[in-house]
Amino acid sequence: IEVCTNLQSQRGNGILxxxxxxxxxxxxxxxxxxxxxxxxxxxxGLGTIERIKLTGQGASVRSFIDWKLKGSFWVSGGYEMNYxxxxxxxxxxxxxxxxxxxxxxxxxxxxxxxxKFFKKTKIQLMWxxxxxxxxxxxxxxxxRIGYSF
Numbered sequence: 001i002e003v004c005t006n007l008q009s010q011r012g013n014g015i016l017x018x019x020x021x022x023x024x025x026x027x028x029x030x031x032x033x034x035x036x037x038x039x040x041x042x043x044x045g046l047g048t049i050e051r052i053k054l055t056g057q058g059a060s061v062r063s064f065i066d067w068k069l070k071g072s073f074w075v076s077g078g079y080e081m082n083y084x085x086x087x088x089x090x091x092x093x094x095x096x097x098x099x100x101x102x103x104x105x106x107x108x109x110x111x112x113x114x115x116k117f118f119k120k121t122k123i124q125l126m127w128x129x130x131x132x133x134x135x136x137x138x139x140x141x142x143x144r145i146g147y148s149f
Contacts, residue, residue, distance in 0.1 A: 003024075004027060004147065008041075022044060037063070039062040039063075043057040045086065058085060059083045059087075060082045065078070074110065076104070104129075104142060120147070121145065124142070
């Protein structure tokens with residue numbers, strides 16, 4: 001079992017504020033060439049440059065699969081449910097109509113780092129092929145940096 005964290009930031013637009021997703025995942029290594037897993041993230045609202053304000057702007061539940069392509073390169077895929085609205089309590093997250101789907105495919109590169117805490121750094125570049133169905137339309141390209149313990 002691998003424990004992973006990841007960080008992903010998105011710039012704001014006229015409707016949504018700038019945010020950073022802080023995620024935690026558990027992956028199960030099926031063999032040397034494939035990993036499957038689940039995870040979740042908290043979407044931290046950052047506000048604007050003129051007015052920095054930290055708020056809960058959403059959450060996500062994730063599943064993923066990684067296949068080793070060659071060397072330290074992997075093909076990655078995943079399915080996510082994203083709650084993209086500000087919330088003040090957990091009860092608000094129960095409204096399923098406010099959750100949006102994401103389907104991700106892309107590539108990952110694993111970089112080894114000599115550290116007590118982080119064994120591997122994973123850089124991911126993925127395309128969300130369901131982003132065009134969202135209202136408002138979300139970013140189709142997702143860039144994430146993750147760390148395995």
